[in-house]
Amino acid sequence: MPLDVQHYRSQFPVTEFSIYMNHAAVAPISQRVRDAMVGLLDEVQHFGSQHWQRWVETYSGVRRSLAQLINAEPDEIAFAKNTSEGISSFANGLGWQPGDEVVSIEGEFPANFYAWKALEKRGVVLRLVPAEEGRVSQESILRALTPRTRVVTVSFVQYLSGFRLDLEKLGQACAAHGCLLFVDAIQGLGAFPVDVRRANIAGLAADSHKWMLGPEGSALLYVNRQVMEKVTPPEIGWMSVRHSSDFSRRDLSWRDDARRYECGTLNTVGVYGLGAAVNLLLEVGIPSIAERVLDLTDRLRSGLLAQGHSVFGPRAREEASGIVSFVPRQGTAERLVEWFLANHVQVASRLGMVRISPHFYNTEEEIDRVLEISREVESLGVKNSLGRRTHRLPCTTPP
Numbered sequence: 001m002p003l004d005v006q007h008y009r010s011q012f013p014v015t016e017f018s019i020y021m022n023h024a025a026v027a028p029i030s031q032r033v034r035d036a037m038v039g040l041l042d043e044v045q046h047f048g049s050q051h052w053q054r055w056v057e058t059y060s061g062v063r064r065s066l067a068q069l070i071n072a073e074p075d076e077i078a079f080a081k082n083t084s085e086g087i088s089s090f091a092n093g094l095g096w097q098p099g100d101e102v103v104s105i106e107g108e109f110p111a112n113f114y115a116w117k118a119l120e121k122r123g124v125v126l127r128l129v130p131a132e133e134g135r136v137s138q139e140s141i142l143r144a145l146t147p148r149t150r151v152v153t154v155s156f157v158q159y160l161s162g163f164r165l166d167l168e169k170l171g172q173a174c175a176a177h178g179c180l181l182f183v184d185a186i187q188g189l190g191a192f193p194v195d196v197r198r199a200n201i202a203g204l205a206a207d208s209h210k211w212m213l214g215p216e217g218s219a220l221l222y223v224n225r226q227v228m229e230k231v232t233p234p235e236i237g238w239m240s241v242r243h244s245s246d247f248s249r250r251d252l253s254w255r256d257d258a259r260r261y262e263c264g265t266l267n268t269v270g271v272y273g274l275g276a277a278v279n280l281l282l283e284v285g286i287p288s289i290a291e292r293v294l295d296l297t298d299r300l301r302s303g304l305l306a307q308g309h310s311v312f313g314p315r316a317r318e319e320a321s322g323i324v325s326f327v328p329r330q331g332t333a334e335r336l337v338e339w340f341l342a343n344h345v346q347v348a349s350r351l352g353m354v355r356i357s358p359h360f361y362n363t364e365e366e367i368d369r370v371l372e373i374s375r376e377v378e379s380l381g382v383k384n385s386l387g388r389r390t391h392r393l394p395c396t397t398p399p
Protein backbone atom coordinates (compact mmCIF):
# COMPACT_ATOMS: atom_id res chain seq x y z
CA MET A 1 0.00 0.00 0.00
CA PRO A 2 1.41 3.45 -0.88
CA LEU A 3 2.46 5.59 2.04
CA ASP A 4 -0.23 8.11 3.00
CA VAL A 5 2.02 11.13 3.43
CA GLN A 6 -0.80 13.62 4.02
CA HIS A 7 -2.22 11.50 6.81
CA TYR A 8 1.08 11.37 8.64
CA ARG A 9 1.92 15.01 7.92
CA SER A 10 -0.89 16.01 10.25
CA GLN A 11 1.11 14.31 13.01
CA PHE A 12 3.85 16.90 12.52
CA PRO A 13 2.70 20.41 13.45
CA VAL A 14 6.13 21.71 12.39
CA THR A 15 4.85 21.47 8.81
CA GLU A 16 2.49 24.39 9.52
CA PHE A 17 5.38 26.70 10.34
CA SER A 18 8.30 25.75 8.17
CA ILE A 19 9.78 23.35 5.70
CA TYR A 20 11.73 21.22 8.11
CA MET A 21 14.68 19.42 6.55
CA ASN A 22 17.09 19.20 9.44
CA HIS A 23 16.43 15.69 10.71
CA ALA A 24 20.15 14.93 10.69
CA ALA A 25 20.41 17.48 13.53
CA VAL A 26 17.31 17.33 15.73
CA ALA A 27 13.91 16.15 14.50
CA PRO A 28 10.65 17.78 15.45
CA ILE A 29 8.53 15.39 17.50
CA SER A 30 5.12 14.19 16.34
CA GLN A 31 1.85 14.87 18.09
CA ARG A 32 1.84 11.28 19.35
CA VAL A 33 5.29 11.61 20.89
CA ARG A 34 4.31 14.85 22.54
CA ASP A 35 1.07 13.36 23.86
CA ALA A 36 2.84 10.32 25.28
CA MET A 37 5.35 12.48 27.12
CA VAL A 38 2.87 15.06 28.35
CA GLY A 39 0.50 12.27 29.40
CA LEU A 40 3.20 10.81 31.62
CA LEU A 41 4.06 14.22 33.06
CA ASP A 42 0.40 14.84 33.87
CA GLU A 43 0.22 11.49 35.56
CA VAL A 44 3.29 12.15 37.72
CA GLN A 45 1.97 15.60 38.55
CA HIS A 46 -1.31 14.22 39.81
CA PHE A 47 -0.39 10.80 41.15
CA GLY A 48 3.36 10.74 41.74
CA SER A 49 4.61 7.18 41.39
CA GLN A 50 1.25 5.53 42.17
CA HIS A 51 1.08 3.93 38.71
CA TRP A 52 4.76 2.93 38.53
CA GLN A 53 3.79 -0.62 37.59
CA ARG A 54 2.48 0.80 34.33
CA TRP A 55 5.81 2.49 33.71
CA VAL A 56 7.55 -0.85 34.12
CA GLU A 57 5.16 -2.41 31.59
CA THR A 58 5.86 0.50 29.25
CA TYR A 59 9.63 -0.08 29.51
CA SER A 60 9.02 -3.67 28.43
CA GLY A 61 6.76 -2.61 25.57
CA VAL A 62 9.28 -0.08 24.28
CA ARG A 63 12.07 -2.68 24.47
CA ARG A 64 9.87 -4.94 22.33
CA SER A 65 9.27 -2.17 19.78
CA LEU A 66 12.97 -1.33 19.58
CA ALA A 67 13.81 -5.01 19.23
CA GLN A 68 11.34 -5.24 16.34
CA LEU A 69 12.91 -2.17 14.72
CA ILE A 70 16.35 -3.81 14.54
CA ASN A 71 15.38 -7.51 14.63
CA ALA A 72 16.88 -8.11 18.06
CA GLU A 73 15.45 -9.69 21.22
CA PRO A 74 13.96 -7.34 23.83
CA ASP A 75 16.46 -8.56 26.40
CA GLU A 76 19.29 -7.28 24.18
CA ILE A 77 18.02 -3.69 24.46
CA ALA A 78 19.14 -1.20 27.12
CA PHE A 79 17.96 2.38 27.44
CA ALA A 80 20.77 4.91 27.38
CA LYS A 81 20.88 8.66 27.64
CA ASN A 82 22.44 9.20 24.22
CA THR A 83 24.45 7.58 21.45
CA SER A 84 27.76 8.53 23.06
CA GLU A 85 26.87 6.78 26.31
CA GLY A 86 25.96 3.63 24.39
CA ILE A 87 29.22 3.70 22.42
CA SER A 88 31.20 4.38 25.56
CA SER A 89 29.56 1.51 27.48
CA PHE A 90 30.42 -0.94 24.72
CA ALA A 91 33.96 0.36 24.13
CA ASN A 92 34.87 0.46 27.82
CA GLY A 93 33.05 -2.73 28.72
CA LEU A 94 35.24 -4.95 26.55
CA GLY A 95 38.38 -6.39 28.12
CA TRP A 96 41.35 -5.07 26.14
CA GLN A 97 44.93 -6.26 25.79
CA PRO A 98 47.75 -3.92 24.76
CA GLY A 99 48.14 -4.22 20.98
CA ASP A 100 44.46 -4.93 20.33
CA GLU A 101 43.15 -2.94 17.38
CA VAL A 102 39.98 -1.05 16.51
CA VAL A 103 39.18 -0.07 12.93
CA SER A 104 37.03 2.93 12.13
CA ILE A 105 36.52 5.59 9.47
CA GLU A 106 38.26 8.95 9.17
CA GLY A 107 35.86 11.87 9.62
CA GLU A 108 33.26 9.97 11.67
CA PHE A 109 31.11 12.17 13.87
CA PRO A 110 33.17 12.65 17.07
CA ALA A 111 30.73 10.57 19.15
CA ASN A 112 32.13 7.49 17.42
CA PHE A 113 35.73 8.57 17.81
CA TYR A 114 36.59 9.73 21.31
CA ALA A 115 35.36 6.63 23.15
CA TRP A 116 37.68 4.50 21.01
CA LYS A 117 40.53 7.01 20.97
CA ALA A 118 40.50 6.99 24.78
CA LEU A 119 41.35 3.27 24.68
CA GLU A 120 44.82 4.19 23.47
CA LYS A 121 45.79 4.70 27.12
CA ARG A 122 45.05 0.99 27.56
CA GLY A 123 47.41 0.16 24.70
CA VAL A 124 44.71 -0.19 22.03
CA VAL A 125 45.58 0.90 18.48
CA LEU A 126 42.90 2.87 16.61
CA ARG A 127 43.19 2.56 12.81
CA LEU A 128 41.22 5.01 10.69
CA VAL A 129 40.30 4.18 7.11
CA PRO A 130 40.18 7.26 4.85
CA ALA A 131 36.96 8.20 3.12
CA GLU A 132 37.13 9.39 -0.50
CA GLU A 133 34.60 12.02 -1.52
CA GLY A 134 32.61 10.92 1.50
CA ARG A 135 32.51 7.27 0.37
CA VAL A 136 34.15 4.39 2.16
CA SER A 137 34.69 1.17 0.27
CA GLN A 138 34.16 -2.10 2.10
CA GLU A 139 37.47 -3.23 0.62
CA SER A 140 39.40 -0.41 2.31
CA ILE A 141 37.85 -1.32 5.66
CA LEU A 142 38.70 -4.98 5.14
CA ARG A 143 42.26 -4.11 4.12
CA ALA A 144 42.73 -2.41 7.51
CA LEU A 145 41.87 -5.59 9.43
CA THR A 146 44.75 -7.47 11.03
CA PRO A 147 44.90 -10.52 13.29
CA ARG A 148 44.77 -8.05 16.24
CA THR A 149 41.54 -6.33 15.14
CA ARG A 150 38.87 -6.81 17.84
CA VAL A 151 36.25 -4.29 16.76
CA VAL A 152 35.19 -2.46 13.61
CA THR A 153 33.14 0.59 14.57
CA VAL A 154 31.28 2.60 11.95
CA SER A 155 28.38 4.96 11.48
CA PHE A 156 25.53 3.37 9.57
CA VAL A 157 25.21 6.70 7.74
CA GLN A 158 27.96 9.32 7.74
CA TYR A 159 26.73 12.58 9.29
CA LEU A 160 28.04 14.88 6.55
CA SER A 161 28.31 12.95 3.28
CA GLY A 162 25.22 10.85 4.00
CA PHE A 163 27.10 7.76 2.80
CA ARG A 164 25.19 4.64 3.91
CA LEU A 165 27.17 1.51 4.55
CA ASP A 166 26.02 -1.94 3.55
CA LEU A 167 25.99 -3.31 7.09
CA GLU A 168 25.14 -6.85 6.07
CA LYS A 169 28.16 -7.13 3.82
CA LEU A 170 30.44 -5.57 6.41
CA GLY A 171 29.02 -7.72 9.21
CA GLN A 172 29.62 -10.89 7.25
CA ALA A 173 33.20 -9.86 6.59
CA CYS A 174 33.74 -9.07 10.29
CA ALA A 175 32.34 -12.47 11.24
CA ALA A 176 34.64 -14.18 8.76
CA HIS A 177 37.56 -12.26 10.24
CA GLY A 178 36.53 -13.02 13.83
CA CYS A 179 36.05 -9.41 14.98
CA LEU A 180 33.03 -7.55 16.37
CA LEU A 181 31.01 -4.99 14.42
CA PHE A 182 29.75 -1.97 16.36
CA VAL A 183 27.38 0.54 14.72
CA ASP A 184 26.57 4.16 15.55
CA ALA A 185 23.15 4.04 13.93
CA ILE A 186 21.79 7.49 14.77
CA GLN A 187 21.94 8.89 11.23
CA GLY A 188 20.02 6.02 9.68
CA LEU A 189 17.91 4.15 12.21
CA GLY A 190 14.27 5.06 11.76
CA ALA A 191 14.67 5.81 8.07
CA PHE A 192 16.43 2.65 6.83
CA PRO A 193 16.14 -1.01 7.74
CA VAL A 194 18.65 -2.41 10.20
CA ASP A 195 18.76 -6.12 10.90
CA VAL A 196 21.27 -6.87 13.62
CA ARG A 197 21.03 -10.62 13.03
CA ARG A 198 21.62 -10.57 9.29
CA ALA A 199 24.35 -7.95 9.69
CA ASN A 200 25.95 -9.82 12.55
CA ILE A 201 26.10 -6.64 14.64
CA ALA A 202 27.59 -7.06 18.11
CA GLY A 203 26.58 -3.66 19.46
CA LEU A 204 24.63 -0.65 18.25
CA ALA A 205 23.66 2.70 19.74
CA ALA A 206 21.39 5.52 18.63
CA ASP A 207 19.61 8.39 20.28
CA SER A 208 16.05 8.94 19.12
CA HIS A 209 16.12 12.65 18.26
CA LYS A 210 17.09 12.36 14.61
CA TRP A 211 15.59 9.77 12.22
CA MET A 212 13.56 8.03 14.90
CA LEU A 213 11.65 11.29 15.43
CA GLY A 214 11.83 10.96 19.19
CA PRO A 215 12.99 13.21 22.02
CA GLU A 216 16.57 14.10 22.85
CA GLY A 217 18.31 12.15 25.60
CA SER A 218 16.44 8.90 25.06
CA ALA A 219 18.57 6.34 23.27
CA LEU A 220 18.96 2.61 22.84
CA LEU A 221 22.01 0.45 23.30
CA TYR A 222 21.78 -3.00 21.72
CA VAL A 223 24.26 -5.65 22.81
CA ASN A 224 24.11 -9.05 21.17
CA ARG A 225 23.34 -11.86 23.60
CA GLN A 226 26.42 -13.88 22.63
CA VAL A 227 28.64 -10.86 23.23
CA MET A 228 27.05 -9.61 26.45
CA GLU A 229 29.29 -11.63 28.76
CA LYS A 230 32.31 -9.95 27.15
CA VAL A 231 30.94 -6.43 27.72
CA THR A 232 31.14 -5.71 31.44
CA PRO A 233 28.99 -2.74 32.47
CA PRO A 234 31.37 0.17 32.93
CA GLU A 235 28.74 2.20 34.81
CA ILE A 236 27.53 0.22 37.79
CA GLY A 237 24.58 0.93 40.04
CA TRP A 238 21.74 -0.67 41.94
CA MET A 239 19.84 -1.45 38.71
CA SER A 240 22.75 -3.32 37.10
CA VAL A 241 22.41 -6.35 39.33
CA ARG A 242 20.20 -9.41 39.24
CA HIS A 243 18.61 -8.80 42.66
CA SER A 244 17.98 -5.11 42.14
CA SER A 245 14.61 -5.16 43.90
CA ASP A 246 16.01 -6.77 47.07
CA PHE A 247 17.79 -3.91 48.78
CA SER A 248 19.20 -6.14 51.51
CA ARG A 249 21.45 -8.05 49.08
CA ARG A 250 24.95 -7.06 48.20
CA ASP A 251 26.14 -9.72 45.72
CA LEU A 252 27.46 -8.18 42.56
CA SER A 253 25.99 -10.40 39.86
CA TRP A 254 24.89 -8.75 36.61
CA ARG A 255 21.36 -8.93 35.37
CA ASP A 256 20.97 -11.63 32.73
CA ASP A 257 19.97 -9.15 30.07
CA ALA A 258 20.96 -5.77 28.65
CA ARG A 259 19.40 -3.99 31.63
CA ARG A 260 22.80 -4.54 33.25
CA TYR A 261 23.86 -1.43 31.26
CA GLU A 262 21.16 0.73 32.90
CA CYS A 263 22.79 1.65 36.17
CA GLY A 264 19.92 3.50 37.85
CA THR A 265 16.48 5.06 37.46
CA LEU A 266 15.39 5.53 33.86
CA ASN A 267 14.35 8.66 32.01
CA THR A 268 10.72 7.53 32.04
CA VAL A 269 9.32 10.50 30.14
CA GLY A 270 12.01 9.97 27.49
CA VAL A 271 11.18 6.27 27.24
CA TYR A 272 7.51 7.14 26.73
CA GLY A 273 8.49 9.50 23.90
CA LEU A 274 10.85 6.98 22.36
CA GLY A 275 8.15 4.30 22.45
CA ALA A 276 5.58 6.51 20.72
CA ALA A 277 8.15 7.53 18.12
CA VAL A 278 9.18 3.97 17.26
CA ASN A 279 5.60 2.74 17.16
CA LEU A 280 4.77 5.45 14.64
CA LEU A 281 7.69 4.39 12.44
CA LEU A 282 6.73 0.71 12.67
CA GLU A 283 3.16 1.62 11.74
CA VAL A 284 4.30 3.54 8.66
CA GLY A 285 6.79 0.78 7.80
CA ILE A 286 10.54 1.25 7.55
CA PRO A 287 10.87 -0.09 3.97
CA SER A 288 8.28 2.46 2.76
CA ILE A 289 9.99 5.24 4.70
CA ALA A 290 13.34 4.29 3.18
CA GLU A 291 12.02 4.38 -0.39
CA ARG A 292 10.32 7.70 0.21
CA VAL A 293 13.36 9.34 1.81
CA LEU A 294 15.52 8.14 -1.08
CA ASP A 295 13.03 9.51 -3.63
CA LEU A 296 13.09 12.89 -1.90
CA THR A 297 16.86 13.14 -1.59
CA ASP A 298 17.28 11.93 -5.16
CA ARG A 299 15.05 14.75 -6.38
CA LEU A 300 16.92 17.24 -4.23
CA ARG A 301 20.37 16.07 -5.34
CA SER A 302 19.44 16.16 -9.04
CA GLY A 303 18.07 19.69 -8.64
CA LEU A 304 21.17 20.95 -6.83
CA LEU A 305 23.48 19.36 -9.40
CA ALA A 306 21.46 20.94 -12.20
CA GLN A 307 22.00 24.32 -10.51
CA GLY A 308 25.74 23.72 -10.57
CA HIS A 309 26.31 23.13 -6.87
CA SER A 310 29.02 20.77 -5.81
CA VAL A 311 27.19 17.91 -4.11
CA PHE A 312 29.29 15.91 -1.65
CA GLY A 313 28.82 12.20 -1.04
CA PRO A 314 27.18 9.28 -2.79
CA ARG A 315 24.73 9.41 -5.68
CA ALA A 316 23.94 5.72 -6.06
CA ARG A 317 20.66 4.79 -4.40
CA GLU A 318 22.14 1.86 -2.49
CA GLU A 319 24.65 4.19 -0.81
CA ALA A 320 22.41 7.23 -0.38
CA SER A 321 20.44 8.27 2.70
CA GLY A 322 18.37 11.14 4.06
CA ILE A 323 21.36 13.50 3.97
CA VAL A 324 22.40 15.68 1.04
CA SER A 325 25.31 18.08 1.59
CA PHE A 326 26.72 20.54 -0.90
CA VAL A 327 29.16 23.40 -1.23
CA PRO A 328 27.19 26.39 -2.54
CA ARG A 329 28.21 27.73 -5.95
CA GLN A 330 28.46 31.19 -4.44
CA GLY A 331 28.47 32.64 -0.93
CA THR A 332 29.06 30.67 2.24
CA ALA A 333 27.06 27.78 3.62
CA GLU A 334 26.27 29.77 6.78
CA ARG A 335 24.75 32.64 4.81
CA LEU A 336 22.76 30.32 2.60
CA VAL A 337 21.38 28.57 5.67
CA GLU A 338 20.35 31.97 7.05
CA TRP A 339 18.63 32.75 3.77
CA PHE A 340 16.77 29.45 3.89
CA LEU A 341 15.72 30.20 7.47
CA ALA A 342 14.49 33.64 6.46
CA ASN A 343 12.30 31.76 3.99
CA HIS A 344 11.03 29.34 6.62
CA VAL A 345 13.23 26.45 5.57
CA GLN A 346 15.30 24.76 8.26
CA VAL A 347 18.55 23.14 7.15
CA ALA A 348 22.07 23.19 8.62
CA SER A 349 25.61 24.21 7.75
CA ARG A 350 28.40 21.78 8.52
CA LEU A 351 32.09 22.20 7.70
CA GLY A 352 31.42 24.74 4.96
CA MET A 353 28.56 22.76 3.43
CA VAL A 354 24.83 23.11 3.49
CA ARG A 355 23.28 19.89 4.82
CA ILE A 356 19.67 19.17 3.93
CA SER A 357 17.94 16.20 5.50
CA PRO A 358 14.25 15.56 4.73
CA HIS A 359 12.18 12.78 6.31
CA PHE A 360 9.28 10.76 4.95
CA TYR A 361 6.59 13.34 5.77
CA ASN A 362 8.26 16.03 3.65
CA THR A 363 6.81 16.46 0.19
CA GLU A 364 8.05 16.80 -3.38
CA GLU A 365 6.61 20.33 -3.37
CA GLU A 366 8.76 21.19 -0.38
CA ILE A 367 11.85 19.87 -2.14
CA ASP A 368 10.97 21.98 -5.17
CA ARG A 369 10.49 25.03 -2.95
CA VAL A 370 13.94 24.47 -1.43
CA LEU A 371 15.41 24.30 -4.94
CA GLU A 372 13.51 27.40 -5.94
CA ILE A 373 14.93 29.33 -2.96
CA SER A 374 18.42 28.17 -3.78
CA ARG A 375 17.89 29.29 -7.42
CA GLU A 376 16.65 32.69 -6.20
CA VAL A 377 19.83 33.12 -4.20
CA GLU A 378 21.83 32.35 -7.32
CA SER A 379 20.07 35.03 -9.30
CA LEU A 380 20.07 37.67 -6.55
CA GLY A 381 23.43 36.86 -5.03
CA VAL A 382 23.52 35.69 -1.42
CA LYS A 383 24.57 39.08 -0.05
CA ASN A 384 21.65 40.92 -1.60
CA SER A 385 19.20 38.17 -0.74
CA LEU A 386 20.08 38.40 2.93
CA GLY A 387 19.68 42.14 2.76
CA ARG A 388 16.09 41.58 1.61
CA ARG A 389 15.34 39.23 4.48
CA THR A 390 11.82 39.71 5.78
CA HIS A 391 11.37 37.46 8.77
CA ARG A 392 13.61 35.29 10.88
CA LEU A 393 12.31 32.29 12.76
CA PRO A 394 13.18 32.23 16.46
CA CYS A 395 15.41 29.19 16.42
CA THR A 396 18.96 27.97 16.31
CA THR A 397 20.35 24.83 14.73
CA PRO A 398 21.86 22.36 17.20
CA PRO A 399 24.41 19.68 16.20
Ligand SMILES: Cc1ncc(COP(=O)(O)O)c(C=O)c1O
Nearest residue numbers: 082083084109111155159207399
Ligand atom coordinates in the same frame (compact mmCIF):
# COMPACT_ATOMS: atom_id res chain seq x y z
C1 LIG B 1 26.89 9.96 13.56
C2 LIG B 1 26.49 10.64 14.84
N1 LIG B 1 26.64 10.00 15.99
C3 LIG B 1 26.25 10.56 17.16
C4 LIG B 1 25.67 11.81 17.19
C5 LIG B 1 25.18 12.41 18.47
O1 LIG B 1 25.54 11.66 19.58
P1 LIG B 1 24.73 11.79 20.94
O2 LIG B 1 23.41 11.10 20.78
O3 LIG B 1 25.61 11.15 21.93
O4 LIG B 1 24.57 13.25 21.21
C6 LIG B 1 25.52 12.53 16.01
C7 LIG B 1 24.94 13.90 16.05
O5 LIG B 1 25.00 14.69 15.21
C8 LIG B 1 25.92 11.92 14.80
O6 LIG B 1 25.74 12.55 13.63
